[in-house]
Amino acid sequence: QVQLQESGPGLVKPSETLSLTCTVSGASISSYYWSWIRQPPGKGLELIGYIFHSGSTNYNPSLKSRLTISLDTSKNQFSLKLNSVTAADTAVYYCARLRGGWGSGWYLDYWGQGTLVTVSS
Amino acid sequence: DIQMTQSPSSLSASVRDRVTITCRASQNISSYLNWYQQKPGKAPKLLIFATSSLQSGVPSRFSASGSGTDFTLTISSLQPEDFATYYCQHSYGIWTFGQGTKVEVK
Numbered sequence: 228q229v230q231l232q233e234s235g236p237g238l239v240k241p242s243e244t245l246s247l248t249c250t251v252s253g254a255s256i257s258s259y260y261w262s263w264i265r266q267p268p269g270k271g272l273e274l275i276g277y278i279f280h281s282g283s284t285n286y287n288p289s290l291k292s293r294l295t296i297s298l299d300t301s302k303n304q305f306s307l308k309l310n311s312v313t314a315a316d317t318a319v320y321y322c323a324r325l326r327g328g329w330g331s332g333w334y335l336d337y338w339g340q341g342t343l344v345t346v347s348s
Numbered sequence: 349d350i351q352m353t354q355s356p357s358s359l360s361a362s363v364r365d366r367v368t369i370t371c372r373a374s375q376n377i378s379s380y381l382n383w384y385q386q387k388p389g390k391a392p393k394l395l396i397f398a399t400s401s402l403q404s405g406v407p408s409r410f411s412a413s414g415s416g417t418d419f420t421l422t423i424s425s426l427q428p429e430d431f432a433t434y435y436c437q438h439s440y441g442i443w444t445f446g447q448g449t450k451v452e453v454k
Contacts, residue, residue, distance in 0.1 A: 272384075272392065272435055272445040287442060288349075321391055331398045332380030333439035338391035 229253040231322050231339035239316075239346050245309040249322030249339060256280065256298055260325035261305045262335060263296060265318040268343075273318075277325050277333075278305060312346045319343050350374050352436055354446035360454040367423040369449045371436035374417075380440040381419045383412055386448075387432045395434075396421065426451070 235247035249261070262277035276286035278296045286294050295308040309316060320342055323335040351374040361367050371381065379399040384392035394403045396412040399419060409424045423430055431453055436446040 271447050272437070274443045274445075285442070323391075327397065327439065332378075332382070333443070334382040334394060334397035334437075335384075335392075336394050336397075336403065338393070341391050 229324060229337045231324065231337060233320060233322050233339045233342040235342065235344070237343060237345060239312055239344060240348050241313055241346055242311055245307070245312050245316060245344055245346070247307045247320055247322075247342065247344070248304050249306070250302070250304050251324075252303070254324065254337075256303050256305055257300050260333075261296075261298075262323045262325045263307045264321045264323060264335070265316075266321070266341075267315075267318045275307065275309075275320075314346050317344065317346045349442060349444060350377060350438055350440060352438055352444055352446040354434075354436055354449045356449060357447065358450040358452060360452050361426050362454045363426055363428055365426045365454075367426050367430075367451060369421045369434055369436075369451075371414075371419045371421070371446050372417055373419075373438055373440075376416050377438045377440040379415055380438050381412075381414065382437045382439065383410075383421045384435045384437065385430075385432045386435065392435060423451075 230252045232250045239245045260279045263275035278284045293310045298305045322339045324337040326336045327333040353372045381399050383396040386392040412421045433448045433450045435448050
């Protein structure tokens with residue numbers, strides 16, 4: 228059974244860096260692709276970005292200048308760093324496994340439970 | 349960016365009703381369309397991928413179709429556990445999600 232669990236601070240000050248880690252069990256992060264998605268309170272879902280097992284990434288252009296997604300294969304984790312945060316970055320952040328391919332399209336088949344990050348002083 | 353527009357934004361239905369939700373893309377996305385179900389306080393759950401492929405473990409009352417720019421999700425006989433919000437998502441380039449359709453009790 229594949230399980231994902233987000234961890235990190237629930238409160239971040241404006242202008243600081245939001246850092247989250249997703250710990251994966253039941254699957255090797257070296258064998259799949261992985262993604263971060265967020266959902267502001269009461270709103271819809273937004274792709275943050277995704278990372279292939281090679282380490283190559285694809286980021287949402289609206290976040291690209293502030294964003295880093297990386298893998299830690301030794302810990303079977305991947306992480307998100309979003310710098311210079313504002314209140315607009317307040318959201319539930321989800322990590323998820325990415326499946327599919329260029330021929331059939333990409334989809335998210337396993338999700339973490341999500342973690343609320345609030346940006347406030 | 350490709351915009352995804354779902355309709356309706358919400359609907360009221362009764363158990364055993366047939367429910368249809370539509371999703372329209374602002375440009376051709378081939379068959380790169382997925383559907384998710386989200387219940388309050390929970391992560392989204394994958395229902396359908398690549399337009400019409402049922403994810404393992406999802407009941408067969410869920411089905412979907414479409415191509416190009418117009419897609420539909422159908423629940424053939426609504427069950428109590430199906431009251432939730434449904435999102436479409438394309439994966440053609442930088443993905444975006446629809447704004448969601450909330451299925452409520454009538």
